[in-house]
Amino acid sequence: MRSWSARRLWLVCLLLVGASCARVPRPAVTRPQDALVALQDTAKLVDDGGVASLRVALGESLIWLRTRPVDHRFVYGPREVTAGELVAALERLRDRLTDGLSSQDVSTAVLAEFDLLESAGGEDGTVLFTGYYEPVLDGSMTRSEEYSIPVLSAPDDLIEVPLEPFAERFASEKVFGRLEGKRLVPYWNRSAIRGGKLGQRKLELAWVRDPVALFFMEVQGSGTLRLVDGTERRVGYAASNGRPYRSIGSLLIQEGAIPKEQMSMQALRAWLAANPTQRDRVLDHNESYVFFRFLPGAAVGSLGREVTPGRSIATDARLFPKGGLAFIQTDHPVKMADGSVQWKPLARFMFNQDTGGAIRGAGRVDVFWGRGPEAELAAGMMKQKGRLFFLVPKPRAVVAVP
Template sequence: MPTWSSRRLGLLCLLLVCAACARAPRPAVTRPQDALVAELASNVALMDDADPASLRVALDQSLIWLRTRPVDHRFVYGPREVTAGELISALERLRARLTDGMSSLDVSKAVMEDFELLESAGGEDGTVLFTGYYEPVIEASLAPTDEYRIPVLSAPDDLIEVPLEPFAERFASERVFGRLEGKRVVPYWNRAEIRGGKLGQRKLELAWVRDPVSLFFMEVQGSGTLRLIDGTERRVGYAASNGRPYRSIGALLIQEGAIPREQMSMQALRAWLAANPNERERVLDYNESYVFFRFLPGAAVGSLGREVTPGRSIATDARLFPKGGLAFIHTDHPVRMADGSVQWRPLSRFVFNQDTGGAIRGAGRVDVFWGRGSQAELAAGMMKQKGRLLFLVPKPRAPAVTAR
């Protein structure tokens, strides 16, 4: 989980970083509110193209997580700071207004009663790039065989996670992973080293698969379903990573001229790797990041530890955007038609920021979770669309007046 972020445009800061940060100032990530008010006064641009029921499901997951935060925990939305208590109250009021059968306009009006808009600055060119991720299903066995030889590993006990926020508030939401070498923390083994046996005989295997490429893409997605030999299924999700930076094998093959940039997709990558088996290990090892898994009791979960909702959950840079927050996205997504052709349709809906990912860095990147199935795989593999990301911050509420 994932699976599916960069910087700039506007004045004010929507970044989850302390204003007293000693680093160079973060670029702005919102545009002036008056421009949005003029553009969205009729709510026409906020038409939700999905069903209210799925919005309620995603909203409930954010509420469950937010209620675990201290009530005075603060979320930074550009020029505004909102406490967890204020955000919970606004979402609870919205939850009470959402009913089945509501029109897109009704949903938009229900949201705007308690929320106002701030727009992401986007990347260096001022735009937001939308991609997708999904829950793949791969063939697996709970015991190794001649056919199923590639292990799906759980997290090793010598993998150390170090949150950096306790050392300085400016490192909020940042962490490093490593291992002890004497008294020193050093980087954890990379993909090639793990594949080569650096973890030894530790009995970390959850299952075995026959296709290393499918396992690689399940790591990129962050979760998946193992379809076992007897026909049963076991869901697995992200447990930890080795902390190495994510490096795109797609970018590598574009750079090497193996796949033209305009033809790059997950489907194109799979086809190239299948046609070039002698290059497979070299190309996969270019991404030194390695993901460890755990069995899940239910549906796929995001970085909040809560279930993600297909079409309603997004992944963004956890350092920059408010976790669990309500947002609105406007872009395009692919749809396979009955004749097998693919058409691009508008994607316009309210979503919740419930996940993150190693490849999702900066204010200009958003990954949309699509669930499982062929349509989800299509969207996850082909989406590379520009669009807009708007966060909705609770409106300031007048303090209660006590009668004398």
């Protein structure tokens, strides 16, 4: 565990979470069953995606779930299921998802194996959907006058402390910091890191020319570097400094720089480009900083598995079952032939395969869209209300052995 002893880790965590490890019920994340009766009509769950992509996402969840102990329990609001039960149900669903199924057939196949539970949503009972994507940045493996902004790997003095072993109420919670003597203190914030606090440690994976593009790649969690020789290198999340995520969009709305109804990633980029003297101040408002690593293949989520465009979502890992099957109903932007943008319904089965610093509570979902202009459009503009459902395996009768 890096350079410090297990005893020192225990003492730090004891101070952070207290000595009590009593079982504390998790917050309910679903509505009562009796509120779901009218939702069992499969016509309300018609999937607008293709079977092939659904099978791909299902396969990634299965690979991860099979690494869990078979008796590991996943909480679905009022229900709990084991990893073994979830794997078995998904395997049966995979066998049902054959080529050529209609959208209605897909829904029928899902509801043959799963019951439906709806997210309780946020404080107002609604769910806010946003999007994220895989950006492409111009980069170089060597520093130059043009490429002078470093893409950093994780420093070796960054300490990650999972809190769940010390108190169940801190499930999926972590603390990040660094040692000052025998004390664990918060890690350096964005301003300090940008100012060169880590500059002598040779952490640079590559160099880019646009600090704003790098900032948004941090927000997305992964991206592709298009190098000067024409090749590409994918990078993904390695760690963060543990500082809380703070929205620069909210800051500029509060300051009156961008009206709330006009806020989008595209609007943020335009404002920062038009106000270069304000750039560092605004970016440093978000003290969170993401470190990267090179990826051997496609973008991966918090499960360490590849995320599937249009089939993977990020939710609050403290509340919703990792790798679980979900269904969403919301809207997404579509660019028309004449260049205009129209909002179209989005109704689709998804897999819970990622999380994020800004995705907190039962009322937040982030949809992964992949890469390219359409993905960037959806990620930049989506901030739509909608409904989130999780599908829990149906209880199966236990046959008594004579």
